[in-house]
Amino acid sequence: MASSPARRAAAALLDAVVTRHRPLEEALDSLPTDGKPHQVRQAGERRPGAAVSPRDKAAAHRIAATVLRRAGSLDAVLEPFLRRDPPPAVRHALRIGAAELLLLGTPAHAAVGSAVDLVPKPFAGLVNAVLRKLAAAGPAALEELDAERLDTPAWLWTAWHAAHGPAVRAIAAAHRQEAPLDLSLAPGAVPPEGGEALPTGSWRYPAGTRVTELAGFAEGQFWVQDAAAALPARLVAPRPGERILDLCAAPGGKTAQLAAAGASVVAVEREPKRAARLRENLARLKLAGELVEADATTWDGGGALFDAVLLDAPCTATGTIRRHPDVPYLKRPKDVPAMAELQRALLAAAAKRLAPGGRLVFATCSLQAEEGEAHRAALPGLGLAPDPIRPEEVPGLEDAITVDGALRTRPDLWGGQGGMDGFFVLRARRA
Numbered sequence: 001m002a003s004s005p006a007r008r009a010a011a012a013l014l015d016a017v018v019t020r021h022r023p024l025e026e027a028l029d030s031l032p033t034d035g036k037p038h039q040v041r042q043a044g045e046r047r048p049g050a051a052v053s054p055r056d057k058a059a060a061h062r063i064a065a066t067v068l069r070r071a072g073s074l075d076a077v078l079e080p081f082l083r084r085d086p087p088p089a090v091r092h093a094l095r096i097g098a099a100e101l102l103l104l105g106t107p108a109h110a111a112v113g114s115a116v117d118l119v120p121k122p123f124a125g126l127v128n129a130v131l132r133k134l135a136a137a138g139p140a141a142l143e144e145l146d147a148e149r150l151d152t153p154a155w156l157w158t159a160w161h162a163a164h165g166p167a168v169r170a171i172a173a174a175h176r177q178e179a180p181l182d183l184s185l186a187p188g189a190v191p192p193e194g195g196e197a198l199p200t201g202s203w204r205y206p207a208g209t210r211v212t213e214l215a216g217f218a219e220g221q222f223w224v225q226d227a228a229a230a231l232p233a234r235l236v237a238p239r240p241g242e243r244i245l246d247l248c249a250a251p252g253g254k255t256a257q258l259a260a261a262g263a264s265v266v267a268v269e270r271e272p273k274r275a276a277r278l279r280e281n282l283a284r285l286k287l288a289g290e291l292v293e294a295d296a297t298t299w300d301g302g303g304a305l306f307d308a309v310l311l312d313a314p315c316t317a318t319g320t321i322r323r324h325p326d327v328p329y330l331k332r333p334k335d336v337p338a339m340a341e342l343q344r345a346l347l348a349a350a351a352k353r354l355a356p357g358g359r360l361v362f363a364t365c366s367l368q369a370e371e372g373e374a375h376r377a378a379l380p381g382l383g384l385a386p387d388p389i390r391p392e393e394v395p396g397l398e399d400a401i402t403v404d405g406a407l408r409t410r411p412d413l414w415g416g417q418g419g420m421d422g423f424f425v426l427r428a429r430r431a
């Protein structure tokens with residue numbers, strides 16, 4: 001059961017994501033940890049934050065992530081007991097209390113009492129009364145709801161329905177689950193115990209597994225990479241000695257795959273902090289690669305041409321909501337065309353770096369068709385011909401190959417085994 005500091009931290013995380021539109025990971029990093037007390041903004045007020053132990057931080061993350069995933073459903077069960085819209089800090093406390101009561105199995109007295117402690121005095125009676133009524137209703141209160149729709153912003157539902165048809169419901173249902181931990185192994189590495197081999201070569205561990213505690217982490221035997229995120233670099237089919245350009249490369253999961261296959265990799269990344277992470281990751285994995293800090297839309301490599309280019313373009317990341325339940329709170333409809341425009345510029349720049357006959361793999365971790373399927377139309381104008389993905393290249397995902405020979409993964413695929421991120425992958429060749 002979560003402690004009071006954990007719940008206060010959860011409220012601060014919700015305030016950061018829901019009210020101030022800050023990424024959850026960033027908010028987690030700015031929580032004051034043991035031995036490093038500093039100012040933290042609590043839900044609805046400013047006062048010095050107490051240090052949060054690693055254990056409380058993990059509990060706060062779990063509570064906040066549960067609320068973010070299920071906020072629509074939680075609001076629906078709270079609604080009948082509220083006469084008017086409560087202030088944000090009270091809404092966060094009510095959602096935390098409701099999540100603990102209905103989803104996290106916290107005993108009623110603890111869930112209600114600690115939610116009351118989160119709000120200023122004038123709201124204590126309201127929170128107490130509402131959550132007591134909810135406790136009496138129990139988890140059955142959630143049963144009659146259309147959770148898939150309630151927990152998905154309407155604009156995303158509409159766009160996914162247009163792009164993926166009836167699968168929109170399974171996509172939304174998949175977002176309720178915490179994602180498992182997937183690893184890519186270095187060549188010859190022995191997988192840590194407790195994992196399951198996936199047909200495409202990744203290894204899967206139960207949700208909540210801490211990667212740094214797995215045997216072989218410090219020795220660089222593996223790196224964290226969702227099973228779907230491992231596909232674009234595989235579809236490059238890198239060969240030893242080939243010169244491969246990895247555009248938009250940090251934190252370097254795909255750079256590592258290309259380098260581990262023996263290719264000579266040039267990795268381009270624009271953000272200095274992310275480039276530093278890429279450098280650290282390659283060092284831990286004892287893999288080599290040339291790192292260039294530059295804008296990939298304008299970098300010309302001095303005119304160098306490559307055997308293959310992998311472009312893992314920045315996107316709205318709506319394919320990663322299982323891992324990042326804050327994404328729906330941070331993205332807006334207008335972000336999709338803006339990202340699609342950047343992707344078009346990157347695609348054009350990538351095409352220019354291909355040697356004759358060279359392969360291009362374009363990928364985004366978005367479920368939005370504008371950031372995926374729509375880009376195929378640009379290929380002829382860039383002097384590229386589609387290079388269809390073959391079923392034997394994606395074992396277990398043959399049905400994810402589109403009629404055009406691209407690959408479209410979704411969070412509901414391999415649903416019984418924990419799903420996967422939503423990726424779009426397109427392969428082409430320079431004529």
Ligand SMILES: C[S@@+](CC[C@H](N)C(=O)[O-])C[C@H]1O[C@@H](n2cnc3c(N)ncnc32)[C@H](O)[C@@H]1O
Pocket residue numbers: 247248249250251252253254255268269270271274294295296297312313314315
């Ligand atoms: C989807 S992430 C890449 C993930 C990475 N390929 C991996 O497998 O670990 C996109 C990256 O592109 C970088 N980026 C965004 N715009 C860029 C640009 N114009 N030029 C270079 N990098 C860019 C972002 O900083 C981010 O690190």
